[in-house]
Amino acid sequence: MASAPLSLSYGQAFVAPDLRRHRSSMSVRVPEQTLMRAKGACAVISDSISRNAIAKQAGDLSVRGFLADYFSTPDHWDVKSSATRVLRALNGWCYSQSQHLEEGSYVSSLSALVYRGREGHLFHMGDTLVFRLRGAEFEQLSRDHVTDLGGYRYPSRALGMDGSIDIDYMRMPLKQGDLFLFTTQVAQGTLMPSDYVRLIRQDASDLDAACERLAEAAVARAQERGYGAEQFCFQLVRIDQLPDEEQDTPGRVYGDLPIPPELSPGERLDGLEVQAVLSRTAQSRVYRVRDVHTEREMVMKAPSPELSNRNAYLEHFLLQQWVVERVKSPFVVRIMEPSRPRRHLYYLMAYVEGETLTEWARRHPQASLVQRLDIANQLGKAVQALHHRDLLHQQIHPGNVLIDTHGQVVLTDFSACHLRDVDGHKRSRELVRQVGLTEHSAPEYALDDSVGRRSDQYSLASTVYWLLTGELPYALTPDRLRGHTDLEQLAYRSARTLNPEVTPALDDALRRALDPQRALRYRRMSEFLHALRQPLGAERGSSHASPRMLREPGGFWQGVAGILLLLLVLSWLLR
Template identity: 30%
Template sequence: MQQLKLSLASGTNAGIKPINEDAVACNVPDDTHLLTFKGACFVVADGVSTAEAGQQASKTAVQRFCQEYMQTPDSWSVTYSAEQLLATINNELYELSHSFSQQQKGFLTTFTALVLKSQTAHFFHIGDSRLYHWRTGVLKQLSEDHTTVLSEQRQFLGRALGMDAQVKAQQGSISIQAGDRFLLCSDGISDFINDSVLQQQLSQISDAKQCCDSLLALAKTNRSDDNLSAIVINVEAIPEQSFDDLNQTLTRLPFPPALNPGMKLDGYKVIKTLFASSRSHLYLVADELDGKEYVLKCPSINYDDDALYIDRFIREEWIGLRIQSPYVVKVIRQCRPRTFLYYLMEHLNGQDLEQWLELQAKPLKPSQAIKLVKQIAEGLKAFHRMGAVHQDLKPGNIIYLADGSLKIVDFGSVYVAGLAEIYSPLQQDAALGTAVYSDPHYLLGHNSGVQGDIYALATITYELFSGGYLPYGDKVEQCRTARDYDKLRYLSASQFNPVIPTWFDRALQKGVSLDLAERYQSITSLLRDLQQPNPAFLHEEVKQERKANPLLFWQLLSGFWFVTLLLLVWLFLIRR
């Protein structure tokens, strides 16, 4: 079958400015499967010059979109994939702009993306960078300038990526033909080369690189006072068959039947069943092509008519592909067609942390325990960097490997910040997570975001250092309402392990505080207080010691006056 064939060129430079706040990115996969099912991706972004972090914002936006678009599930449409990515990227930039830890403020950028897939061009646009389509000598601007004009000399940008908590992008699509050309450019090009000249350049210079270089040079000749960026794409050939209905086709993939050792599925031979429940099944399989072993996760046939379950299962794969960390299980990008709904993960030769802890002497040595905590924390940070929250962190979802390293597994409860449901009450049949490790806010139907993962991490840390005990004891499992949780009282870890200092115990207590205003806001803050004494906690320790002996001050004062009296009597006797 005829494949999509493109030729292209891109360029960006600072122009007459001291730094280049523009960024461009292109991703045309060599892999036939990716090119067919995901297409080719092109992005131009122009960091807002009045924002201090415009350069970082534009670079982040183009790199993240081009890389992560290819990691979205095959079953997602181009539009749905782009919407999810733009929401998460916008959320990251917006949070950075409003973070007290950032010295720079204003992570804002324009954004124009083009995805060419099968016989269709899809575009997504925010701001005043531009997208043009050229066909048989006629040039048309597809993007709309999100600017407000006050006068001929004064105008301002009305929309940018990272400007608001929710992103509102222009979306569109057109059918493409062989011979079509596309131009993506920043306003350093479009403001200094009018449309008639752009049309002339695209009509006369067929080679993509020569055309791109000519536009950059012409804008500079025309005294452009801005950064210069352009991408020129020539459509050489298009597929014979359209894949517009791909999303519907793939989401209708049948659920695999229960698999037994020796059975084969799309070139993977089942070795054994690793796990089976009413919601999913895990199998150890071997690739018949190279013999490599993987874990194959299948949905349960109990939910084959549940659209929300199917969507959540598909999203698991996407989340796993986005999270790249040595402390998180790796989801494998598949490059062969699937006849059933499933996804692959790396095979981890180890046991879950809960099983491993049962065989260890308790409590663990502090050096060993803190090493484990730091690895879990790094895994969680990988989720948080991508705007994701694990929401079901527990020892059973952490694999302990033979070399002493850890990996977080299970993406079934993960939610992604920036999506509509992330900070709204959870709407599902059962509460997320396990009672003793999950933030009570989750269990009461409210999403506490990153702070929920901090609660789970602090609880696991408490368990490791105390020798298997929990911050609120077993009573937490009987809690059902907010009133039940209000009755809970923190149990000092030092009563189970006397070597735990007060400052360390206070860090644990803050990490599992039921009041979100008191709980840590970041994993970094929790780790810092676990590894070195927080002066505030030391001050509290001194105050507690003073409070523990309220007569100490008066005893010292009385002693001082008694000694003074003896001295006066002695002096009186000497003078006599």
């Protein structure tokens, strides 16, 4: 029998003379059940240290940014990994934005409590306050990180205060009936713990009314004691029902769906009719399918039936789906939503009518340098779109690049795609080895060295070199390396010797991007792509040179010399 879902309710109250300049923000998100099982529900409160127009932006942005990004993390990540990564990214953004402000800052205290299954996960920075009321016990869960300066107390270790941040983390069991109170530092010194318990318990069935009572009492107490009551905010969250038993780990939410059986053309699955089998590997099956309801043609990717018990691969399969869903680029294949509920484990991608780069190069041996470099730059934009999401593709080669009927590049196959700096470099290398090294793989994969964005840069440059010359840059391909001493045998073969149209500058750019030592390649992908665009700009910018002149410069100048010689002879004869 399925476990009962987690259920909670909440209430809020906010008191401020000028809502346009308030410094605090709070929110609760309870998603639909599928996302609830994977990520849980979340309550957040934020309080800015600024007292100007930036304060409202800082408070609202930190709350909305955390909720949006947390629920967009991969479903198989655990709560701590998801929230910590989101908070660090948010902290870096807030800190960088504050450097450009003359007044105010995007610094704010923040507390976020994630409720998942039968556990709560508290993440805290600064001096916002989180309490738990369990029975008659009223306990503060958060720690006050404050600094006293000239009689004033300022939050420390707050979001956006520094380029790096320490995050308090607490994991706690939940009990049915638990009440969690969120408020800000301005409430300190107004109400006593006994006041909180009395006012909440007075009528806990209406949490909005309970928050209103807390706000009214806090304002009255502040006025009695003769200090300003600029703003108060209170948020209450109550656990109404817990699951009967602990839920599965997030990675199993979709993994509980059965893996599709082996399919053949003509067979149907969830209203999808198989048109053709595009690929069968040890890890996956790829089919071209047609939705019998909408008539759309799509590509279905599913795990191999033989791997039904390999949960590690299933988790990575879910990451592949997340990659396609989150990366928005015309140069990366896009996800397609099924027209019916999915009853098996797979995902759908747009069907690209075209051919692989390998097939394209075979059919267009006379393609110009401009055409080839245009393809190279489109492929570079696809890789950049992944890198902007902190993703490594790790399998860039001509067979994974499609050219559609309009000449547009679409990058496919995310079998080895992995998040950069998540689980270290070891997992990234393992994925590549599981899928298989190629002749375009960077040397570090074969040598168990650290990998990163420059590893994708190598594979991209190797693919571009092959596209321009039809050959590989080294006689000994990286997938055949056995040790670091073999790196000495990697002597770069100039692309100009194989294709005279390649300019010296372009050859130097390829040489640098293909350096066997990862640290010696371009620091940023954008630098390499800029070098690839230079020949395009020079050729397109030459308005006086005809296409024939560009393709056959030697013959053109020979003709000019012949005409000049003829004129010289005629002038001599007419003397």
